[in-house]
Every structure is written in C-alpha cells, then in structure tokens.
Amino acid sequence: MDTTTELRKFSANLDSLEQIREFLTGLAIKLGLDKGRTYKLCLAVDEIATNIINYGYLKSGITDGMIYVMLRSGKEMLTVIIEDTAIPFNPFENKIPGEDELALPLEERPIGGLGIMLAKENVDEFRYEFENGKNRNIFCVNLR
Amino acid sequence: MNVNITTNEDSIIITVEGSIDSKTAGDLQSQIMGTVAETNNVLLDLSGVSYVSSAGLRVLLMIYRQIKSKNGKVILVGVSEEIRDVMSMTGFINFFEITDSIENALNSF
Numbered sequence: 001m002d003t004t005t006e007l008r009k010f011s012a013n014l015d016s017l018e019q020i021r022e023f024l025t026g027l028a029i030k031l032g033l034d035k036g037r038t039y040k041l042c043l044a045v046d047e048i049a050t051n052i053i054n055y056g057y058l059k060s061g062i063t064d065g066m067i068y069v070m071l072r073s074g075k076e077m078l079t080v081i082i083e084d085t086a087i088p089f090n091p092f093e094n095k096i097p098g099e100d101e102l103a104l105p106l107e108e109r110p111i112g113g114l115g116i117m118l119a120k121e122n123v124d125e126f127r128y129e130f131e132n133g134k135n136r137n138i139f140c141v142n143l144r
Numbered sequence: 145m146n147v148n149i150t151t152n153e154d155s156i157i158i159t160v161e162g163s164i165d166s167k168t169a170g171d172l173q174s175q176i177m178g179t180v181a182e183t184n185n186v187l188l189d190l191s192g193v194s195y196v197s198s199a200g201l202r203v204l205l206m207i208y209r210q211i212k213s214k215n216g217k218v219i220l221v222g223v224s225e226e227i228r229d230v231m232s233m234t235g236f237i238n239f240f241e242i243t244d245s246i247e248n249a250l251n252s253f
Contacts, residue, residue, distance in 0.1 A: 014165075014166055014167035015167060017165050017166060017167050018163060018165065018167065021163075021165075021195065035226075036225065036226060036229070039195075039226040040226075040229075042195070043195075043197060043230065046165060046166075046197050047197060047198060050165070050166040050197070050199070053166075054166065102234065102235035103235060104235075105239070106205055106208050106209065106212075106236065106239045107208075107209055107212060109205065111202060111205065114198040114201060114202075114234055115197070115198040115199075117234070118197075118198055118230065118233065118234070121233060122233075
C-alpha cells in the first residue's frame, strides 16, 4: 500500500506552533501537495492548535500538556489528526462569523471566531471527535 | 519574527519579517502600537512575512482602527498570494490598500 504515516508529539505551548507548521509543511510538500494548499492546511491546523494550547491547556492551568500530530497520506487523501488530553473543546460549538459579519466594516467587526472559521474553510473536510478523554481534530485534504 | 520601525514626517514604515502567529502577534502589537498612535499613515511591509494567522489579522485590525479614527491610511506592501487569500476569505482585503513597492506606497500618502 502506498500509505505514509508520521506521528510527532509537541509540548502544548505557543513555541510549538512554528514547529508543527514546519513538520507538516515538510511532509506535505514531499507528498506532492502544492505550496498554496500546504499553506492552507498549516493555517487550519495552526488555528486549532492555538485554541488547544491557549484554552484547552493553559487556561485550565495545565502547563505540561502535549499535542499529538499525525499525518496520514494515501493515494486520494492527506489526513492530519491532532489529539490532546485537555478539557473537551468542540470547535463546532463556537460561533463563527457569518457573511453578514464578514461584510461589516472593520471598525464594527467583532474580533472572535476568525480562527475556527479559517480552520474549517482551508481544508476539504474538518471534523471533531471526543473519545476516551481525548479531543481529536481531523483535517482532510483531497490529493486529486 | 523581527520588527523594524522607520519614522517619517507624516508616516511610519513598519517592516516585519518571519511569521505572525499566536506566539508572535502579541510581541508585534506591543512593539508597534505606541508608534502607530503617533502617526496618521502606516506603511506595513510584509515582504519578509511568510505566514499570518488570525492572530496576525487581529493586529492588522488594531492598526486599521487606530489609523481610521484619524482619517489616515494603512498601506500594505509585499503581501504574498497566500496572505492575500486569507485576507479575502475574512473580508479584510477591501479595507487595506495593497501596492507592490514602498515607493508607490509613500507616494500615495
């Protein structure tokens, strides 16, 4: 089978964001994803990883948390799964800005919600699961 | 991320290099907002910026609000295609002038 799986763990602090992006960029480019879509995948993962670090772990006082990043690639699809053991955080329960809000002048724009919107819009599929005490965010990009 | 600020008579040039993510956006904000408060026009040179997340967009929003309240202008230079995409997806793109050279930007203040 033509499948690649790579797993790496990162400390749940903001210094890891750049390392996660570098890890994913290196693999995605090697697997043939173009620069633009690689950027979008990194952006989607980065936004969710930021929430996990800031809200899942640090705000609940956990300073030694970990984030597990797995990249799996087959012929049709590249999948990134990130897992953490922070408090349950379902990104789909967060309000994201609708078209009416996005059309508002920047002076009147509410500040929140953009990160989760960017996560959803920059990959072909984005899912969330909570199982056995773990948050699992799943990002899929079609390779064809 | 590195930040450099040049102050002119009626504008400032902020040059940023590196990534603007949740780790660095706070630093960027604290390094520039004091100077932004003292000018009417901001030229933000992003030629050396490879990545902007929503945290970076929030800094753009703050610069925009500060300058807009003084009827000034914010002009961006050197915005990569990827960053442009993020700005249009979030409806930010229409509020900023984007040009391809510092010279053009300075002429339009």
